[in-house]
Amino acid sequence: MGTIEVKGLTRAFKDTIAVDQIDLTIDHGELVVLLGPSGCGKTTLLRMIAGILEPTGGAICLDGRDITALPAKRRDIAMVFQSYALYPHLSVYKNLAFPLGVRRLPKAEVDRRVREVAASLEIDALLDRKPKQLSGGQRQRVAVGRALVRDPQAFLMDEPLSNLDATLRTQTRQELVHLHQRLGATFVYVTHDQVEAMTMATQIVVLNQGRIEQAGPPSQVYDSPASVFVAGFVGSPAMNLMPARVVGRDGFVELVGEDFTAPLWPGQTDPLEVTFGVRPEHLRLLDGPAGADVEFHLVVDAVENLGHEEAVYGRAEGARVCLRRPRDGAATPRGLSRVGLDRRHLHIFDRASGRRLEWVPDAPNQAEPTPPPPQHALAGVG
């Protein structure tokens, strides 16, 4: 088993708090990706779980056992470092055998497990080489192999793909996902690359300034970002975010932007300053008679041909806007265009707090309509 529980975990450096009272439960067999920009505390969190950095507050439990005070060597957790940290003076074989030798396993058993792991990672031809004689991809495999060979409770990975080139990264990404499925073990994976997070994770934890912004499966993080930060960080090109107001008028909740007013739902609300967001693929050019729930104008600056689609960049009132659409041979938009989106693709965030707002339809028997409750509660992982 490998269930990792983190309670109120904090790490303060001299005058900064890198990790600020994080609560997180990582269930056995999950592949949890800690995602965030550099300096968000994701590596600090991982190093505290590994036991190579002492927390200044809080607790870490592995399968219900408090391991906060346990040194790294007794935690039974393996880690793949960003630098790989392969022992440069030892051959690949001895690197792989190192964790087993420490455990005083019989020679024959060590040999069997090293060769088994080497074969499964297709590095068995490299066993006699020194790390400096290996390519980046091979080193990465050896680093994974050294973690694999001892069959630990959990695997921690600190940006293991960041030193590989783009092609190799895509391939290795898939191999790691296969590995996770084959082992069924707990993986905690740190990255700042949202593509890696989306494609690999069973759960994504988005971190910002030492706190959890959102935790949930990739589809949830992408489809319902819990805050403006998550909305802007996950997705490429990023979600379009524009200032607007929500008002209640004539029994309708309306979204009022710089150059548009769009009725959204029947109901009543107090006026509220919001940020509204829409993903580039949900925004469409309105060149025919058909309209959309929310419409506004856009001055097209540039159109990028990406091969499988095109990205249209432009300026709306109050924000820069990006729109993606298939290359179906339609005329390239120029100048002033009308764009629109459907109500179901609209994301609304409270301007002051940055948190996501969800509209809950008023109950028909209710006399007084209630304003939409801001969704502050984070979905816990697992």
Next chain:
Amino acid sequence: MFITLEPSLDVAPAPPLAPGDRRPGDRDAAAGTPPTPVWAKAGPGGRAGRTASDKASAPAKRLWARRVVPYLYVLPATALLLTWSYKPLVETFQLSAYDWNLLPTSPKTFVGLENFVEAVTLPEVGRALTNTLVYIAALAVFSLVLPLVIGLAAQQVRGRWKTFYQALIFVPFLLTPVATSAVWRWLWADEGGLIPLALRALGLEVGAVFRDPQLAIVAIIVAVGWQLLGFGVLVVSAGMAGISPDYAAAAALDGAGWGRITARVTLPLLSPTLVFLGLMTVLLAAPWTFSLLDMITKGGPVDSTTNIYYILYQFGFQSFDAGLSAALGVIFFIGFGLVALVFVEATERLSFYDD
């Protein structure tokens, strides 16, 4: 109908050429002139206004500069090396075959290998060699073993005090040996010296240390060792700072404790540094002790503290036997050269480029 698309280097379709007009880059074979850059047509004062002679001399100047300038950079260092190292070295080799008393007026007599025969048969040389080996072994404790122990212990010390302690240990290395010699002589003085007084309190009577053939070398070793310790600690901590902390972290996660991490990871990665310190000790044990010998014991009593460099100096500049001194110098030069080669080879083998 299919048409085959030819790969084209032209990004934009070229406009049709007017007669007499040239595209930039087209060579005019008949005139033999280099292609004119388009901007050269900009007008008077532009690059087109340069004369032909300018064009011819500029590349020649550049070639001259490229050939000669690098040698100018290395000239000062080369000149100093030739004057102060290699010229005396060659002269030492020459001198070793002559008998000469250093007086410019007296003749040099060619004696062949006689000086070398004398050098290897003199009993003083044997004693100096033995003493030098004792110095190397004893000073290795101060320049290699203790710094390693201190360096490993210092891994546990964190924060700003670490630098302070390192500085404190390094300071003796910066002091002038002649000055420290004087202080050590007072410290060891048989009448009122601090060390004999302290030892007397413990019930040990040492007497006049520098006149005791057994104890004099110990006193010299302690004084030089005290100076070397800081050097060793500095080199070891620099070596340790060069080892990525990821290795120790990875080993800890692999289940290794402090002892195993030290033995299997830290020490192997530190070995090039340790080999370097070993080489320094072997090559420099004699020069390092030289100034104390000259200041305090003059190699005595009865040659008990002398070393190979001091005896060489005595033969040359006190007995004025330049030939014998040069012959010894040649022997030591070759011997230490071989030792250095072995160590350099070992360093090459032990180096793990951390990339």
